[in-house]
Amino acid sequence: MSTLLLNLDFGEPPPRKTSEGNSKHRRFVKKRRLLERKGILNKKKQPSSKVPKLHVDPPKEEETPQVDGTWSALPPPKRRKTAASGSGAERALERKAGVPWLTPAPAQKGSSLAAPVDLLGEFQSALPKVKSHLAFSQKNASQKSTHTHPESASGGSQEKPRKMVAVDCEMVGTGPKGHVSSLARCSIVNYDGDVLYDEYILPPCRIVDYRTRWSGIRKQHMVNATPFKIAQSQILKILAGKVVVGHAIHNDFKALQYFHPKALTRDTSHIPLLNQKAGCPENITVSLKRLTQKLLNRDIQVGKSGHSSVEDAQATMELYKLVEVEWEQHLAQNPPKD
Secondary structure, X not given: OOOOOOOOOOOOOOOOOOHHHHHHHHHHHHHHHHHHHOOOOOOOOOOHHHOOOOOOOOOOOOEEEOOOOOEEEOOOOOOOOOOOOOOHHHHHHHHOOOOHHHOOOOOOOOOOOOOOOOHHHHHHHHOOOOOOHHHHHHHHHHHOOOOOOOOOOOOOOOOOOOOEEEEEEEEEEEOHHHOEEEEEEEEEEEOOOOEEEEEEEEOOOOEEEOOHHHHOOOHHHHOOOEEHHHHHHHHHHHHOOOEEEEOOXXXXXXXXXXXXXXXXXXXXXXXXXXXXXXXXXXXXXXXXXXXXXXXXXXXXXXXXXXXXXXXHXXXXXXXXXXXXXXXXXXXXXXXXXX
């Protein structure tokens, strides 16, 4: 029989590396090389004690690599503190922050709710102040005035007149035996006595009596006279909206076949102040000739040529101006009724 010799070693076997350690090392080396290719880590060999913790995910925007391979977080950027953080209104305000007049005022401290932003109001408030042309034109219109005498009393609803005129008419006789007074001449003067209108007028009916002694009208004056309807239209356009002064003016309006508002009518034959100044009783009708002589020291309606309607109208306006202020104050307190 052959003999079998067995060499048995009962000592501890030498340690050997496990497959698990090898696999971790391989993954480490693989990831390190990947980071080195990307430039995140330097190729310099790091000590084993300072091996950084590697991240599979790419670095965040807030982190930057250090020299030793570790990552440090950057401080977050400073943002404007608003009550409504992250909302659409905040993003819109950040975009418009470069425009000063579109940036709303900051909200008050301690308010838990965001105040509503009125961009339209901010825009309008930042615009330069421009005076209103409408208000400027209205102010100029109110300052315009073509007449400097005191305002007439025409009641609260009556429009104030812009001008004042005096009128005087001369009549001729028409109808049966010439008893009907018809207009044959009309003269209108302004506040300063300038003649605005002076025309001979042809009555619609045949003239029976020219009344030359008083009217100064003669047959030759009617040759080129203006027809009554045309003259009436011209005269009424002048009188419309104005204060009309006359002596016994109701006779002139009757000849014109016209009615003027009493609030815009001044009859010098019915102003007690004129009679008082002339030394006459206040309750009587004094003729224009006598008032002119006593108050203006002038004689009118003299001679055989008859009256002049221009002269009478000018004298009437001068008489009225003597008592204008006092009489207008009286009418303001006692407006006439139509």
